Amino acid sequence: MKNISRSSYALLFIFLLCAPLFLHDFRVALLAKFLCFAILAVGICLIWGYTGILSLGHGVFFGLGAYCVAMYLKLEASPTGIPDFMGWSGIVELPGLWKPFANPYFAISAAVIVPVLLALVLGYFTFKNRIRGVYFSLISQALVVVFVTLFIGKQEITGGTNGLTNFSTAFGISLTNRGVQQVLYFITVGFLLLTVAFALWLTKSRAGKLLMAIREGENRVRFLGYNPTSFKVFVYCVSAALAGVAGGLFVLQVGMISPEMMGIIPSIEMVLWVAVGGRYSIFGAVIGAILTNSAKSFFSESYPDFWLFFLGGLFILVVLVMPNGLVGLGKSVGEKITSRIKKKEKEDVQHEAGPYVS
Amino acid sequence: MKPVLTCRDIKVDFDGFYALKGVNLNVFHEEVRFLIGPNGAGKTTLLDVICGKTRATNGQVIFEGSGQIDKMQEHKIASAGIARKFQAPSIFPKLTVFENLELSVKQKKSVWALLTAKLNSEVKAKIDYILEKINLQNERNREAGELAHGQKQWLEIGMQLIQEPNLLLLDEPIAGMSGVEREKTGYLIHDIAKECSVLVVEHDMDFVRNFSKQVTVMHEGAVLCEGSMAEVQENEQVVEVYLGRGKKVC
Amino acid sequence: MKGGAAMEIWASQLFNGLSYSSFLLLIALGLAITFGLMKVMNMAHGDMIMIGAYVTYSTQLIFSSFMPQNMFDYYFLFSIPIAFVVTACIGWILEKSLIQFLYNRPLDSMLATWGVSLILQQIARTIFGAPNVAVKTPSWLDGGLQIAAVTLPYKRLFILVLVGLCLTGLYVYLYRTAAGRRMTAVTLNRQMASCLGVNTRKVDAGAFALGSGLGGVAGCALTLLGPVGPTVGTNYIIDAFMIVILGGIGNLKGTLIGAVVIGLISTFVEFGSSATIAKVVVFALIILFLQWKPFGLISTRSRALD
Numbered sequence A: 001m002k003n004i005s006r007s008s009y010a011l012l013f014i015f016l017l018c019a020p021l022f023l024h025d026f027r028v029a030l031l032a033k034f035l036c037f038a039i040l041a042v043g044i045c046l047i048w049g050y051t052g053i054l055s056l057g058h059g060v061f062f063g064l065g066a067y068c069v070a071m072y073l074k075l076e077a078s079p080t081g082i083p084d085f086m087g088w089s090g091i092v093e094l095p096g097l098w099k100p101f102a103n104p105y106f107a108i109s110a111a112v113i114v115p116v117l118l119a120l121v122l123g124y125f126t127f128k129n130r131i132r133g134v135y136f137s138l139i140s141q142a143l144v145v146v147f148v149t150l151f152i153g154k155q156e157i158t159g160g161t162n163g164l165t166n167f168s169t170a171f172g173i174s175l176t177n178r179g180v181q182q183v184l185y186f187i188t189v190g191f192l193l194l195t196v197a198f199a200l201w202l203t204k205s206r207a208g209k210l211l212m213a214i215r216e217g218e219n220r221v222r223f224l225g226y227n228p229t230s231f232k233v234f235v236y237c238v239s240a241a242l243a244g245v246a247g248g249l250f251v252l253q254v255g256m257i258s259p260e261m262m263g264i265i266p267s268i269e270m271v272l273w274v275a276v277g278g279r280y281s282i283f284g285a286v287i288g289a290i291l292t293n294s295a296k297s298f299f300s301e302s303y304p305d306f307w308l309f310f311l312g313g314l315f316i317l318v319v320l321v322m323p324n325g326l327v328g329l330g331k332s333v334g335e336k337i338t339s340r341i342k343k344k345e346k347e348d349v350q351h352e353a354g355p356y357v358s
Numbered sequence B: 001m002k003p004v005l006t007c008r009d010i011k012v013d014f015d016g017f018y019a020l021k022g023v024n025l026n027v028f029h030e031e032v033r034f035l036i037g038p039n040g041a042g043k044t045t046l047l048d049v050i051c052g053k054t055r056a057t058n059g060q061v062i063f064e065g066s067g068q069i070d071k072m073q074e075h076k077i078a079s080a081g082i083a084r085k086f087q088a089p090s091i092f093p094k095l096t097v098f099e100n101l102e103l104s105v106k107q108k109k110s111v112w113a114l115l116t117a118k119l120n121s122e123v124k125a126k127i128d129y130i131l132e133k134i135n136l137q138n139e140r141n142r143e144a145g146e147l148a149h150g151q152k153q154w155l156e157i158g159m160q161l162i163q164e165p166n167l168l169l170l171d172e173p174i175a176g177m178s179g180v181e182r183e184k185t186g187y188l189i190h191d192i193a194k195e196c197s198v199l200v201v202e203h204d205m206d207f208v209r210n211f212s213k214q215v216t217v218m219h220e221g222a223v224l225c226e227g228s229m230a231e232v233q234e235n236e237q238v239v240e241v242y243l244g245r246g247k248k249v250c
Numbered sequence C: 001m002k003g004g005a006a007m008e009i010w011a012s013q014l015f016n017g018l019s020y021s022s023f024l025l026l027i028a029l030g031l032a033i034t035f036g037l038m039k040v041m042n043m044a045h046g047d048m049i050m051i052g053a054y055v056t057y058s059t060q061l062i063f064s065s066f067m068p069q070n071m072f073d074y075y076f077l078f079s080i081p082i083a084f085v086v087t088a089c090i091g092w093i094l095e096k097s098l099i100q101f102l103y104n105r106p107l108d109s110m111l112a113t114w115g116v117s118l119i120l121q122q123i124a125r126t127i128f129g130a131p132n133v134a135v136k137t138p139s140w141l142d143g144g145l146q147i148a149a150v151t152l153p154y155k156r157l158f159i160l161v162l163v164g165l166c167l168t169g170l171y172v173y174l175y176r177t178a179a180g181r182r183m184t185a186v187t188l189n190r191q192m193a194s195c196l197g198v199n200t201r202k203v204d205a206g207a208f209a210l211g212s213g214l215g216g217v218a219g220c221a222l223t224l225l226g227p228v229g230p231t232v233g234t235n236y237i238i239d240a241f242m243i244v245i246l247g248g249i250g251n252l253k254g255t256l257i258g259a260v261v262i263g264l265i266s267t268f269v270e271f272g273s274s275a276t277i278a279k280v281v282v283f284a285l286i287i288l289f290l291q292w293k294p295f296g297l298i299s300t301r302s303r304a305l306d
Helices: A002-022 A025-050 A058-076 A084-088 A104-127 A134-153 A178-204 A206-216 A218-223 A228-254 A264-277 A282-302 A304-320 A325-357 B043-051 B074-080 B097-104 B111-116 B121-133 B149-161 B179-192 B205-211 B229-234 B236-243 B245-249 C002-038 C045-066 C069-097 C106-128 C154-176 C178-188 C190-195 C200-225 C232-247 C252-272 C275-292
Strands: B005-014 B017-027 B032-036 B058-063 B082-085 B167-171 B197-201 B214-219 B222-227 C144-147 C150-153
Touching: A002 A025, A002 A178, A002 A282, A025 A058, A025 A178, A025 A206, A025 A228, A025 A264, A025 A282, A058 A104, A058 A134, A058 A228, A058 A264, A104 A134, A104 A228, A104 C275, A134 A264, A134 C106, A134 C232, A134 C275, A178 A206, A178 A228, A178 A282, A206 A218, A206 A228, A206 B097, A206 B111, A218 A228, A218 B074, A228 B111, A264 A282, A264 A304, A264 A325, A264 C106, A282 A304, A282 A325, A304 C106, B005 B043, B017 B043, B017 B058, B017 B222, B032 B043, B032 B205, B043 B074, B043 B082, B043 B167, B043 B197, B074 B082, B082 B149, B097 B121, B097 B149, B121 B149, B149 B167, B149 B179, B179 B197, B179 B205, B214 B229, B214 B236, B222 B229, B222 B236, B229 B236, C002 C045, C002 C150, C002 C154, C002 C178, C002 C200, C002 C232, C002 C252, C045 C069, C045 C106, C045 C200, C045 C232, C069 C200, C144 C154, C150 C154, C154 C178, C154 C200, C178 C190, C178 C200, C190 C200, C200 C232, C232 C252, C232 C275, C252 C275
Parallel strands: B032 B197, B032 B214, B082 B167, B167 B197
Antiparallel strands: B005 B017, B005 B058, B214 B222, C144 C150
16 A cells, blocks of 8 residues: 555656646646645645644635735836836835835745744634634635735735736746746646655654544543644644745746635635545645646636536535545545455465365 | 542532532542442543543642642643543544554653654553553554444553553443453553552442442532442442432332 | 714614624524534525525516516515525425535535535526626615604615514524424434434424525525625625624524624724725634634533543
């Protein structure tokens, strides 16, 4: 079993590294976007699959990461030093909030730190009071509503419904250049590799086992002397950080971010990616994100009206029929095959042994 | 002799219903104390108060070395050295037997400590020792949820032992066990008592008779009497409580 | 003079707030009933509102094409029971086909019902188109009641009365009829009720239909407040979720208080600043409130470990 999982990871990353060789540039760009989502999906797998906390608000962390990087890109793309949309609202001086984002290193670190801080504060104040299950999920969803209305409402600072777009350079290098796009693709693959390695290490560590124990019986964990609050806040922050990284990488490659991309619907879709792949498996989260999004782009290219029916059906299907996702499906099929082979071998052995026994 | 645990005038009010009406109890070093009494006497509630699951409305719980513990959070009480086995086996079903024990080992319990924790030979030896004690050596890599009921009970006892507590609270440890298993559990409890004090809630009178020295009888949220099983059985009040007033008149 | 004007504004805001509260209450009650009964959080509840609103819209269309002109004004009264029946039926079908497999899996139930929600919205989009449609308010709801210098719009007054009637009906049903008492019994102790011969499966389906039907009625009320679109339910459902959290999940009395509190705070903060700030303030207040009472206004102590 261990070998199977190892070789499937190897196959996946070999495929990802070779993809630019045989895929059209346009497809590679799409794949790069999906890989950002895969990084985020690993975070959701850790908090939902392993720890049993369903967050319906990861779009916010993704969005915050993306906005942090986008603010830097936007400033670099504004020759006057003031983003165009601010000019339209009649702002002549750059708001204080924006000033530090002229520094790319600040912006990149903020893309991780800001989501983590938000997760830290919200996580601490909810988990400390033992708010969990549906309560927490609903609160995390309300968080999305708050941020989306805030980002749309404060148009003069955030760019409103349109979000931040129209930027083309980072560190003075053009982002639309083919070579740069490819480098960005490989950087994303690298980040995904790091993310997966980190997640595997975490889940194999004793802390990872405790996360599972929290999922199985949070109160039992307390009576073993652990404080579940700190572990839950920790895993919430980790997954927020991964979402922030994903958002930052996303904006570099896609070139835009808007409140719509962090809303309620994308947030809950993120959970679906993990559910499709298999919520208890890091590998499942990665392939779930890639496959679900591939299906989405296929449908929206060919049958845009049909996509929502498909998506809705997928939610129901994944919950009712395959709670362990594609990985679970693969596993049970694999087990059936091996048990059949074993059975056959046994029968063969019995056949051979037959005469001697009688 | 100084007690390990002292409960002073514990009262618990469940929305107007007093489950405990002022309980006083001392548990001493290396003692196995049995708590018996009819249903609704408040035995489990008393254990709940000691381990922090239920907050007392009144009174104090004092634990040797930690002082007053009744205001502390559950995990702090557990870290102070009080382990609790619940009535229904509460183990982590999707983790293996080994992992269940690994998480319960006495260790630093912060996030950082667990991230950096290594499965060294010392920990392994401890787990092996406990596995042998609870007779689950051959099940170490099975998911705990797949175990038989009695085995789950033992695993949970093992999870408490490996915490190396000073006081062990056992709530009906032999419920659902076969005769042989019961006896084994009884000896196990006495074995445990060499290293820590044990407070056992038990319904099975034969078991109590065979394995108890000191017994505390509870009734309707209060302590009725204390003593050896023989003494307690002589006590008129106890007889009355167990057999009912009607019977006594006859 | 100035003081008088301020008083009038306060009074009319208070009235608007109460009317909005009552509307939210109608939505939240449906959620509270189903969660209390079967631990299923119905994310598609918002779409029952949407369906109710589209039913009202359709009734209006039918009346304007097939009924005599003088009857048109009464279409709204007809649409209310129709919306209730239609959404209740959809709820019943939903329970029989999907929800019954999700009992005591609250997190999974959220995902699956979200899928249902997407499908229902896409169906609405296919039938009625993506743009919003407007429902014409019947003429007898135009204008308002003048009390001193304050005008109370008839529309909002109507919503208050409608919710009042629904609440009374619900109260009578739950506490005065055998079917309602069975439902209360199952909510309190499913196993015990089942042992006493209550058909819990039937009760569940009925309760789900009832909850959905209340959502449908809320949809009718919604058409008086604004335009109708396929995703209109989502806007209100989150507020309803917050009410349920504030009140204590599955608790009807708590739901009532929660609805009044959230409705009033939203309305007043929105009036004082903006809708954006109102959302942020309400969210912050809820998180603060939960520091004090983590399990909502009304919660019970239990002896179970998990």
